Amino acid sequence: MEPKRLLWLLVFVYSARWLVPAEVQRQSRKEVIKPGLNSQMPPFTKDMFSSIGNSTFIGDGMFSKTMNSVKTPQLKPREVVSLVGLLSTVVREELSGCNLVLAYDASDLYSAVVQDLLLLLPNPRQVVLVRSENDLAGIVWVSSACSGYLLLMNQLQPLITFTKTHHHTWDYHGRYVVVCWTLEDLKVISASRKGKKTEHIVGVVKGSGEGEWRVYTNQLYWGEEVRSVTTWRHHRFTSHLDLDLFPDKLADLQGATLKVSTFELAPSIMYYRARNGSLLFRYGEDIALTKTLARVLNFTTLFAEPVDGRRWGNKVNGSWDGMMGELGRGEVDMGMANFFISIKNVEIIDFTAPYKAEMTCFMARTEPLLPRWQSLAFPFHPWTWLAILVGLILAGPILFLLTAGTSTGCGGNPLSRASSLSSDWFYTFGMHFHETQPTLPTKNSTRVFVLFLWLYTMILTIAYSTNLTAFLLVQKPPASIQTIREVHDSGLEVAALGYIFNYTLASSADPYLNGLTKVYRAYPSEDVLFSRALEGRTIVLQNRGYLEFHATTHLNHQGRPRLRILKECFAPYSIAMVLQKHSPLKTKIDLVIGWLQQSGLIDHYFRNSLRLAATTEAYRDESKAGEDTDQERGEGAVVALNLDHTQGVFMIAAVGWLVALHAFLIETFILESGFTRSGYRRRPAPGIKPYKQVGVFIEEAGSSVSEQAACFNPLSGILGPFLPAQPARVGVGRDVQTGEQDGR
Structure with missing residues (x-):
């Protein structure tokens, strides 16, 4: 028989109960349900349901005789029928196609409900007998399809204990239907650590009338307690037909207040302060991103710094402090401060989708420029100057020997003048300095030598004069550290904020990077870090965007950066926001971050932050360009050579x-x-x-x-x-x- 026809047949048979008087129903079920008469209750074992192909049983049996001595509330037959109708309707309309988990405790309160549900529900399911929290831990909490959980618990202590432990053993994205005897029991489950991070929890509580069940849902970020949704009376809901028991509670957080942990870390988070030092507002790339998320998801942000002042936080004696500790303890909802995605932190927090990717770079002090008077030597390489000097020294004696060897008696001098070693040296010196020589050679050998000497000196003088202008206008920086190997060989201290980069260096296969762990040091504040860098005692290690900002804000009186980024970088990092472990916010935040990345707004936020920082009093003194040393400027940016250029x-x-x-x-x-x-x-x-x-x-x-x-x-x-x-x-x-x- 087709499943659809079988389902209709079961519904028909089940509905026929309403045509039979209640007394007849009770007599017909006397051998199956005897609330309070445990001697008449047969053991509910797997063998009774061997014909149910979609059920997987976990536990020794439905009810153990040793547990039935506990006094439990009683359900009347009409209440049992009503509850079965409620649960089957919820499964049919809200959990169709989902894998089900049917968990029940050892009391006999919901025994008849479980029997009827196993006969009516077509979904693949696990059937779990719960005696302790360890039985709940044995549930398969991961499913490729949607998952639904029917929890019929009279004794809630195992479930409450389980929600406080086994933090990673729970389906935070599943849909839960919890049947409780009182509303207070449902509130305890909803307010538990796992309940606060589960979007969909529906509670069913016995109403005041016979066959009446009140339906509640958890508020998540909308409120602290559960709220009433509808009421089920006998065979239907009292509210409208298109009731949604599992709505999207994260698309609109209805102005809920989310606590965000952060601290001042330019350029990601910057503080705009009044003259008296009080904080007026926060701005920066990460702040703009958070405000955009708040507008899209409709929540209010409450910014707060880590109370212990530990910034990102470290693991000390097995526990985390700083921002990591606050997220792990559930004290804040999210955190942001240029956070790098790292595998070592996923045990306590969740990362959002990355909104930026950067390289890890080094920053060192910018060495003072070489004096202007040395510009006269810059057009040629030192080895070129040495070759010119050798040629200058040899040209005079060679010319002298040629003139002496080709002289034949009186009037036979090949230069048409009396010759000496000093005069021939002056003759070749003048040619090197592009000075015209009035004396011409008369012998062919001397003419050939002088002709090629003219060509040689002409090329040298033209090349020198054309390059000299550029070097007079632009001061040349001295030779400095540029590569990772040079950083390693320098023996200078490598420092950063925190220890995350030390872990990166230690895990690197590059021997030069790995060797930097011996000189690595973590500093708690930027002031100490950059003061040592400006003294030339430390090389700073951070992501490139962070270093670029500080390179543009640490300038000298001439507007030149006092810090520079080295050419070689390594270890690309993805930057993301951080959330509580298993936070329900992650899915929606990842979606919005993807939209912002595709639209280019992340870079737009960064540029706007830099422009605002340049106008604030906190950064104006550092970011001013200084006086222009090239005061005499003409049109078209033509620079007149001043005394500094021609010194x-x-x-x-x-x-x-x-x-x-x-x-x-x-x-x-x-x-x-x-x-x-x-x-x-x-x-x-x-x-x-x-x-x-x-x-x-x-x-x-x-x-x-x-x-x-x-x-x-x-x-x-x-x-x-x-x-x-x-x-x-x-x-x-x-x-x-x-x-x-x-x-x-």
Whole structure:
């Protein structure tokens, strides 16, 4: 027979009871139900229901004779029929297709109800005999489909004890129908720790009239006690037909007050204070998110800081303090403070869906910029400068050797002038400094050398001059720590707020990250943490958004950040709100957070918070940009070079003047006295004109001055000290400019 026809047949047979007089019903059931006459009650065992294929029995039997000696209230036959009709109607209309759990205690109050329900209900079900809370713990509380629970309990102590223990053994999303003898019993169950987190609890309590049952539902966040929903009289509800016994109690919390634990933690939570220090209001990314949730779900927020001041909290001697402890004890409904999703915390709290994902980064002090005068050396790498210096040193001697080796007699100098090592060095120095040389080479070998020297120096000077402008305008930062390995090798202290990052470092497979646990330290406040970071004694470890905010608010008088984020980050983290374990709010909050993420409002909240923080007195002193050092600005952001930019140029001039002064003093007071003692004169005698082409005044022995002017051998500058000394004599020379002869 089809299940539907069987169900109608059972309903018909069951309804036929109303056509039979009550006395006849009692006589027909005398052998089955004898309230108060335990000797007539046969044991209710699994064998009696071997033909019921959808039932699973847990326990030794329906009723034990040892338990029947307890005096219990009595149900009249009409009340039994009425209760069976109520429960079967609820299952048919509200729990259709759900897996059922039918739990009953060892009293005989609801024995007839259980018998009739097992015959009428088509749902798959577990049948559980409850003698203690351990029997309730044996129920399969997890189901892939919806779950319904029919609890017929006259002795509520096992159920009450179970609601206070076995916190993870309960279906918080299930639909419960609890049959109690008094309203106070139902209130105790609804106010229990598990009852407060269960959305759907329907209570059935015996009414004043025969066959009358009052139906109640738990308030959840709407109120502390249960409220009356309807009344069942004999075979129907007294209220309208479309009664919903299991409404959605979380879509609209009806202005209920939810307590939110938080504390000041910029930029997630910031406090706007009056001048006297009193708190006016809270703002920030997390605050804006909570206010949006309150508007969508229609609840009122009551913010409070952890009473023990422990912020997130730590596990001490087996118990949690701070925000974690308050959530675990049920003192607050939710918490928020840049909370990272971590597996070690799920034993005591629930995380919402993440609303932000960030990396874990390091922050260190920004080292002072290098002085402006060093900008003159920045266009080239130090190795490039070394190569240029080598080329500058070698170019002069090479040119000198080429000119000396290709000279053939008088007038054979390849540079069309008298040559010396010093003059050739000056010649190549001038080319390196892009200075035009009036003397041209006459020999092919010298021409090739000078031609490539011109090309080499031209490329160097153009490359240097084009890069120099940029380095004059922008100060170069010094070399600093940028990678995780450099952090490890530096030996500096790594610190954060709390110990969560220490656990992350300890679980890392990277040996450099793992080694940082030896220098890790947790600080209780931001003031101590960032003061040590600004002193260069600590490297801060936090999520990137948190570090970016503090990098932009810790500025120097020039508007430059005093703290910087290192290039290498690790361990991406998801940030979420935290709720009580098994909180019924999680499903709705996750849904709203998903909407906010898709709309981009999370980032919008973050940017608005930063803009508001920049206008508040608490952050204005730190976030001001400072005076612009580039005061002379023209249109199009063109910066005029000021003294600060060109200080290196004036330093070179000053150094050059000092060197020239020292050379002058040496020539005047030291060399002059030395030449006088050796018989040489630095200046020509009166009436003798200097020879401008030769540029020297001391003639060698055995040669006239005119011969020296015409046929000077450059190698004599090198070999001169090794030649035999000859007395000097006065000769007759010719002025190469006027052609006049001068006698000496």
